[in-house]
Amino acid sequence: MQRSAQRTRLTRILACAAVPVMLVAAGCSSDSGDSGGSGKAEGQGNASASASVTPSPSQSTKTVEPAKFAKLPEVCKSISSKTTASLVPKAKTKNGTPAASSDLASRGGCSWNGLEDKGVEGSQYRWLDVSFYRYESDAALGSGQERAQENLAKELAKVQQTPGAKKLRTVEATGIGDEAKTVTYQLRKTDEDFVYTSIVARTGNVLVLLSYNGAGYAGADTPSEKTVTNGAIKAAKEAVAAVATANK
Template identity: 75%
Template sequence: MQRSAPRLSRILACAAVPVMFVAAGCSSGSDSGDKGSGAPDKGASSSAAAPQPTQSTKKVEPAKFAKLPEICKSVSSKTVESLVPKVKNKNGTEATSSDAASRGGCSWNGLEDKGTKGSQYRWLDVSFYRYESDATLGSGQERATESYAKELAKVQATAGAKKLKTTQTTGVGEQADTVTYQLRKTDEDFQYASVVARAGNVVVLLSYNGAGYAGADTPSDKTISDGALKAAKEAIAAVEAANK
């Protein structure tokens, strides 16, 4: 049975609000050298003892990328419009970030009403995490690799996910995995694809999902995963372009 316009309006109203990125404290190690103090030999004339050498600072590999791209321009308007028909805001909705130099996100959503053929809903979002090199915490690349593993694990642990599959992906940064699954929401089956990718000291998390309403078919696994990969490649390329 075809659902009413108010029903479709509620679908868009239920779209997730932009993620708030709160910068994790990037502590920097402070090297405090041990200062030696020696007493003069008994019977010798008073003289200042030579100071002990200070502890050397651990050297780490410099971070590969110094900045992030313009977040909502990291995926082209052409790609956004092809992946999200009838997109509400083609410029995207940028997530609030307390440290825009280190993290940020942007999302797009839209509902295409096809009348008696039902409706198609799509959601696309991208998040960036950039890590500095730190003598205490490690190089930016090492820290990004650790973050990559954690973000992938989070996606793989999505509550309620069905038919979840993880595929190693080539051609997207230095390492990438694509996770596909189905999730039941608003009484409909949603098809999801999340791409977790890393380029140097930057981790990119891109998610794309969709559902059919009012009798329309759920988009296929291939349609959603292909779309996610296309957008993820553009996001990675945007990082590289921003640092040239």
């Protein structure tokens, strides 16, 4: 009976926790009520992709570098099922929940979340989400690469300003696309400590926003920052690589 009551309490708690921080626009951060989960991609933040502007006569002769990538990968398949299963062991939807998008060629998102019951050792909650934004080259706005670069800085600033974030730290993330930043922090929610890692990365004219976080319930230990960050980096590398694969 005690275990059943505990499960009921967890269900109520998680209903409040499963509201993302970052996605998209991010929607693409998270279970926990902040960072992006499913539904980030459509109309999230200022990471608007493929804006169309009619150039003035003086601009019409200006040439810009062509956009490197013409398409986006299928977002829920951009991270392997093996990786999502290891990062979110008991995902409610194994294949991910896609975010709403009116233009999948320019933006898209997907998220996974779940609670792993470890019996007397408590339960572990995890949330993973990823979003993509592709920018076209435009004589008035600049090349797709430049536009993605500008929006990377904006999205990074949004993550760094997460309300209530503690022990926030930003570092360069090597080996992830053309440039990337990793932001780690902690949030106290639903009477538990959540550990977050958000990665903002650019590959050519595509911006990739990824968030991974977790918490321990019913006496379970809080996941370490190292564990969460390593998981986020692994997933981010796969997501970035998927962009190049989709454009072969």
